[in-house]
Amino acid sequence: MSAAIEFHEHEEEEDLPAWSLPAEAVDRIRLPVTLPDQVTREWAWGGSTGAGVRVCILDSGIELEHPLIGRVDRSVAVLRDEDDALQVVDDAEGDLCGHGTACAGVVRSLAPDVELTSVRVLGAGYKGGGETMLRGLTWAIEQQFQVVNMSLSTTRTKYVERLHELADRAYFKRVLLVASAHNMPVESFPWRFASVISVGSHEETDPLTFYYNPTPPVEFFGRGLDLDLAWLDGGTLRATGNSFATPHIAGICALILGKHPDLTPFQLKSVLYQTASNAKEAA
Amino acid sequence: MTDLEAAVAAGVLGADEAHRALLQATVEVARAIFGAKAASVFLLDEEADELVFEAVAGEGEGDLIGMRFPAGTGLAGWVLTTGEPLVVDDLSADTRWSRSAAESTGYVPKSMMAVPLLVEERALGVLSVLDRPAETKLRLAEVDLLGLFANQAAIALDLLQRARRARAALSGEGRLAPLARVAARLEEDERDTAFELLAALDRLLAETR
Numbered sequence: 001m002s003a004a005i006e007f008h009e010h011e012e013e014e015d016l017p018a019w020s021l022p023a024e025a026v027d028r029i030r031l032p033v034t035l036p037d038q039v040t041r042e043w044a045w046g047g048s049t050g051a052g053v054r055v056c057i058l059d060s061g062i063e064l065e066h067p068l069i070g071r072v073d074r075s076v077a078v079l080r081d082e083d084d085a086l087q088v089v090d091d092a093e094g095d096l097c098g099h100g101t102a103c104a105g106v107v108r109s110l111a112p113d114v115e116l117t118s119v120r121v122l123g124a125g126y127k128g129g130g131e132t133m134l135r136g137l138t139w140a141i142e143q144q145f146q147v148v149n150m151s152l153s154t155t156r157t158k159y160v161e162r163l164h165e166l167a168d169r170a171y172f173k174r175v176l177l178v179a180s181a182h183n184m185p186v187e188s189f190p191w192r193f194a195s196v197i198s199v200g201s202h203e204e205t206d207p208l209t210f211y212y213n214p215t216p217p218v219e220f221f222g223r224g225l226d227l228d229l230a231w232l233d234g235g236t237l238r239a240t241g242n243s244f245a246t247p248h249i250a251g252i253c254a255l256i257l258g259k260h261p262d263l264t265p266f267q268l269k270s271v272l273y274q275t276a277s278n279a280k281e282a283a
Numbered sequence: 284m285t286d287l288e289a290a291v292a293a294g295v296l297g298a299d300e301a302h303r304a305l306l307q308a309t310v311e312v313a314r315a316i317f318g319a320k321a322a323s324v325f326l327l328d329e330e331a332d333e334l335v336f337e338a339v340a341g342e343g344e345g346d347l348i349g350m351r352f353p354a355g356t357g358l359a360g361w362v363l364t365t366g367e368p369l370v371v372d373d374l375s376a377d378t379r380w381s382r383s384a385a386e387s388t389g390y391v392p393k394s395m396m397a398v399p400l401l402v403e404e405r406a407l408g409v410l411s412v413l414d415r416p417a418e419t420k421l422r423l424a425e426v427d428l429l430g431l432f433a434n435q436a437a438i439a440l441d442l443l444q445r446a447r448r449a450r451a452a453l454s455g456e457g458r459l460a461p462l463a464r465v466a467a468r469l470e471e472d473e474r475d476t477a478f479e480l481l482a483a484l485d486r487l488l489a490e491t492r
Contacts, residue, residue, distance in 0.1 A: 184430035
């Protein structure tokens, strides 16, 4: 339960939140950014390249010096030390399977100037994978990345409570978790939580086409079919899956945050809704 | 092996065979539904942290059963560790993967659809479908269908594992093996008495609880 302990340590650093709002304190909650009457894609991310936005790929690593990805600002891995404790350590292994490289490539293709950090939590086998993922996610929240791409999920209920706590923590810390939904008749997490942005796939080819789903749990659909993805050894691979629809939405979020860095996850989800392809059509 | 041991083992063994047949039928239907060259089920061996070929239809049928590889590697391994279904259309582009596939199985597929096999919250393995017809464009509905189908394969795999555990418990050094051996030593006319005794013990335990 080290994750929970770390939360409380962080809590003490902040003077906010207040539990009530005295009249003279209204100034303190002045909003750095408000949404215009008409939220358009131009307002949301026109001219943005994602510059200044720190995106974390929680996955199998990112291949270094891949031509479609370029600079990876930092790579860490969650590994067990000699006492069997999980540690976050700097990592030079790159990507063990290609999955993380593919996700990073999608984000890079949409938001070319984001800072990318890789947190390698996959590839060491199936055993202990849940704890490794939780440790990596805890670290990503501590580091306050603006966007964390999670193209993975767990069905293990023993992790649900801690994952839920982490997802809520991220939400209040302005760390946006973008998580792959499961297209199978099982319950898995963290995509089912309301505090994350959950992503399924649509069949269209435009990377900026995305849909808001008014009947959750899956809240957004991004491009996820027949994608040419960055892969191992500087190559590409054609693949399909919600795993790759997710970084499309993560990339769009990075573009929006590049232009409006002060948006909270709540505001950002509203912007996503208002700029979704079906919302535009309805308008 | 004594009579009753044999009888018990045969019952469980029969179940084992029936469940293996069910799993085999599942991969065969998966292969047929998608018009694919092959379909297979990998079982997760949690102890060894490895995936094992448990059933194969089509290419590689007969040769691959029992073959193992680390649970965190290969396409099937990533599906298992991410928990997310995956479809790859040009496997040959992944030189590391195609080389290792060729070395271990002698068959290099061009495409692969793979989904995790989940029963309740447990991941039991992975179902994969190799080389669906290249000329038909993939639709997401197919991925959804594979997900539904995986549910059935997962149940078959779960039954097979349960039968194996039961057999292990009843035979050799298994914890329930003495029960089977004691019952086996009894003469025909002693059995009724022995089973009455067992029933009485059962009632007693239920009352004292």
